[in-house]
Amino acid sequence: MPDFKLKEAKTLEYDRPAIEKGYTDQTLYVNISDSEITIKPVDAKTKETFIGGKGYDLWLLWNAVQPKTKWNDPENEICIAAGPLGGTPTYPGSGKSIVTTLSPTTATVIDSNVGGYFGPYIKFSGFDALEIQGKTAKDAVIFIDGIDQKIKIFETTGLPNNAYQLSAILTEHFAAGKPRSISVVSAGPGAKNTLIGCLNFTWYDVKRKRARYKQAGRGGIGTVFADKGIKALVVRWDTVTADTNNPADKAALKNVAKLHSREIVELDPKQNEMARIGTTHLVTIMNDHDLLPTHNFRYGQHREASNIGQQVYRRLFDPGFDGCWMGCTVACSHGVKDFVPLTGPYKGKKVFVDGPEYETVAGCGSNLGIFDPHTVVEINFYCDAYGLDTISVGTAIAFAMECFELGLITETHTGALSLNFGNRLSALELVHQMAKGEGFGQIVGQGVRKMKEIFAKDFGADPKIMRDIGMEAKGLEFSEYMTKESLAQQGGYGLALKGPQHDEAWLIFLDMVHNFMPTFEQKAEALHWFPMFRTWFGLCGLCKLPWNDIIPEDNKDTPEPAKVMKHVQWYADYFSAVTGRKATPDDLIEMSEKVYNFQRIFNLRMGFGRREQDAIPYRAVGPVTEDEYVSREERYDNQLAQIHKVDINGKSTAEKIAILRNFREQQYEKLKDAVYKRRGWTSDGIPSLDTVKRLGIDFEEVLDLLNAHGVSS
Numbered sequence: 001m002p003d004f005k006l007k008e009a010k011t012l013e014y015d016r017p018a019i020e021k022g023y024t025d026q027t028l029y030v031n032i033s034d035s036e037i038t039i040k041p042v043d044a045k046t047k048e049t050f051i052g053g054k055g056y057d058l059w060l061l062w063n064a065v066q067p068k069t070k071w072n073d074p075e076n077e078i079c080i081a082a083g084p085l086g087g088t089p090t091y092p093g094s095g096k097s098i099v100t101t102l103s104p105t106t107a108t109v110i111d112s113n114v115g116g117y118f119g120p121y122i123k124f125s126g127f128d129a130l131e132i133q134g135k136t137a138k139d140a141v142i143f144i145d146g147i148d149q150k151i152k153i154f155e156t157t158g159l160p161n162n163a164y165q166l167s168a169i170l171t172e173h174f175a176a177g178k179p180r181s182i183s184v185v186s187a188g189p190g191a192k193n194t195l196i197g198c199l200n201f202t203w204y205d206v207k208r209k210r211a212r213y214k215q216a217g218r219g220g221i222g223t224v225f226a227d228k229g230i231k232a233l234v235v236r237w238d239t240v241t242a243d244t245n246n247p248a249d250k251a252a253l254k255n256v257a258k259l260h261s262r263e264i265v266e267l268d269p270k271q272n273e274m275a276r277i278g279t280t281h282l283v284t285i286m287n288d289h290d291l292l293p294t295h296n297f298r299y300g301q302h303r304e305a306s307n308i309g310q311q312v313y314r315r316l317f318d319p320g321f322d323g324c325w326m327g328c329t330v331a332c333s334h335g336v337k338d339f340v341p342l343t344g345p346y347k348g349k350k351v352f353v354d355g356p357e358y359e360t361v362a363g364c365g366s367n368l369g370i371f372d373p374h375t376v377v378e379i380n381f382y383c384d385a386y387g388l389d390t391i392s393v394g395t396a397i398a399f400a401m402e403c404f405e406l407g408l409i410t411e412t413h414t415g416a417l418s419l420n421f422g423n424r425l426s427a428l429e430l431v432h433q434m435a436k437g438e439g440f441g442q443i444v445g446q447g448v449r450k451m452k453e454i455f456a457k458d459f460g461a462d463p464k465i466m467r468d469i470g471m472e473a474k475g476l477e478f479s480e481y482m483t484k485e486s487l488a489q490q491g492g493y494g495l496a497l498k499g500p501q502h503d504e505a506w507l508i509f510l511d512m513v514h515n516f517m518p519t520f521e522q523k524a525e526a527l528h529w530f531p532m533f534r535t536w537f538g539l540c541g542l543c544k545l546p547w548n549d550i551i552p553e554d555n556k557d558t559p560e561p562a563k564v565m566k567h568v569q570w571y572a573d574y575f576s577a578v579t580g581r582k583a584t585p586d587d588l589i590e591m592s593e594k595v596y597n598f599q600r601i602f603n604l605r606m607g608f609g610r611r612e613q614d615a616i617p618y619r620a621v622g623p624v625t626e627d628e629y630v631s632r633e634e635r636y637d638n639q640l641a642q643i644h645k646v647d648i649n650g651k652s653t654a655e656k657i658a659i660l661r662n663f664r665e666q667q668y669e670k671l672k673d674a675v676y677k678r679r680g681w682t683s684d685g686i687p688s689l690d691t692v693k694r695l696g697i698d699f700e701e702v703l704d705l706l707n708a709h710g711v712s713s
Helices: 044-050 053-062 118-124 163-174 189-193 218-227 250-270 274-288 310-316 358-363 373-386 390-405 424-436 439-444 448-459 463-469 487-494 508-513 520-540 565-579 585-605 626-631 633-643 653-679 689-695 700-708
Strands: 005-013 026-031 036-041 077-081 097-102 109-114 129-133 140-145 150-157 182-186 199-205 210-216 230-236 335-339 351-354
Touching: 005 036, 026 150, 044 053, 044 585, 053 077, 053 097, 053 109, 053 129, 053 520, 053 585, 077 118, 077 218, 097 118, 097 218, 109 199, 109 218, 109 520, 109 585, 118 182, 118 230, 129 230, 140 163, 163 182, 163 199, 163 210, 163 230, 163 373, 189 218, 189 373, 189 424, 199 218, 210 218, 210 351, 250 274, 250 565, 274 310, 274 358, 310 373, 335 373, 351 373, 358 373, 358 390, 373 390, 373 424, 390 424, 390 439, 390 448, 390 463, 424 439, 439 448, 448 463, 487 508, 487 520, 487 653, 508 520, 520 565, 520 585, 520 653, 565 585, 585 689, 585 700, 626 633, 626 653, 633 653, 689 700
Parallel strands: 026 129, 140 230
Antiparallel strands: 005 150, 026 036, 077 097, 077 129, 097 109, 109 210, 140 150, 182 199, 182 230, 199 210, 335 351
């Protein structure tokens, strides 16, 4: 074990409040610049308006930063919250935390939901949310001890940078013989040396006797954490039961939890086998429907896709219960035991790898033209160890590879790395370089938006083609779904508040596989309802997978099968049972509307949040290159001839691409208009005065901000 030291800089003893109906009604503030620790009450207005979780995070951050605050300013905060339903051990998927900050890549609000024990343990320790502000030149560890009711800030030396080693050491150090009582949040050297760092949240696996990981990945949250000088957050808690949240109606909670858990146990083995293969089942489904990103989202399928699909991971995953929260019957957090990396500091050593999940398989596999599962697992392992977001890593490397193949960059720029699609050793080398902040990996680690600027300015690359193929929007790299043939998912990505992340509006499966929303109007309606309902999970500390990844057997016969309304009703019952606040499915949507519209206004405050920021690269809309068009020539020709009534005889591929582009870009703009209208926004994408008043978010600052942007009636 490394020789490390923890020097106590500040200690606050506190009286832990009793949890009432899922809430502690107070938050914890830590400023590491001067070791300030403060406990703040939550007033009734905040509780009613923002519910918890992401809502609390946004409100705390709003009050901490100014319009000119940058991601690396001391004023920026990292906010973490669970929510009133978080920490229920009997209801599946109730262990989520939501992390919120100002992003290094988007320059505005970013949030990321994550499993593990940290969020529930923070609440049980006495705090509905944690906000951390300031910066320190000395490595700091913040320890929240909910058992002994003490909060401590340590100055530390000698702790390793590697996240796996760090978590193991701190878990053992603080556990007092009970490692399951500890959850650690940490980043890693990759987070420090790039803009796409993630945070690792631990949960202790009793069977395997090790701290396991889930990631808050998007938008460089880990980079903010590392920049502040925080080495780790540690929380300690003990026993968790169905009564720990002190629900308003224990009998009602027990009943609805039993219904949902039993259904998952019965149906998951017949449907997606999440408890055996996690989300890897999506690889072959996406490939079958031409939706699996391949070669920087150029293509949607590949003949070797099955090499990185579910049957391979069925063999690779170590069998056993893998729930990242206690009692979750989905149990999808699988891992690979005794994996031996071929490169890097762990070369030749046996390690345990948490994952991969679908996004990593697609982003660091098919999208790079890599169809070797062992390479995907190795990239997954090192991204976790280094604190790197696998989605941004995969999408950024894919962009660099296409630029290389198009001749926009050469080996002169890459440091002699050959970045052809499928070059697994070069992909791994870039990951190691990102962690060190060296070589061409240092450039890739800035993310796609900054790579486009660097390639144009320093390497003379064509900005126009990079604008079309650089898969980022609002500065965030696309998560791993092809959207060319799904207008609904184009809107799901382009209109998402934080950028193209599927957790806000994942409509591609519903649109392209099930065809639940065939008309233009249905797509626009879906882009109102689904982001609102998916936001609600982030308010309450819940995972979305139990909602629509395991569905009732009669769901297809219901009036709105895409919404899985039986489950929505169960969630309304769950919320009512815990909080005592009687809720219907419509009430859940209204709760989210308040927070969703507030976040859009927050973006506006930071200089974003208008129509122009809802643009997406054309590759997300249609074919950019001639070979893309030719790969689906029959489909595109038929669309031009039959839908758009274009005489294509004698037209070149380039001409057909241009004509199709015009039609598709028009459709996307019309979709914006329809969605803005449905959400109660102006034609510029700003929430209207009537909307903010209806939702009760008409705070003085909000009204002044709207007025400054011409929204006054």
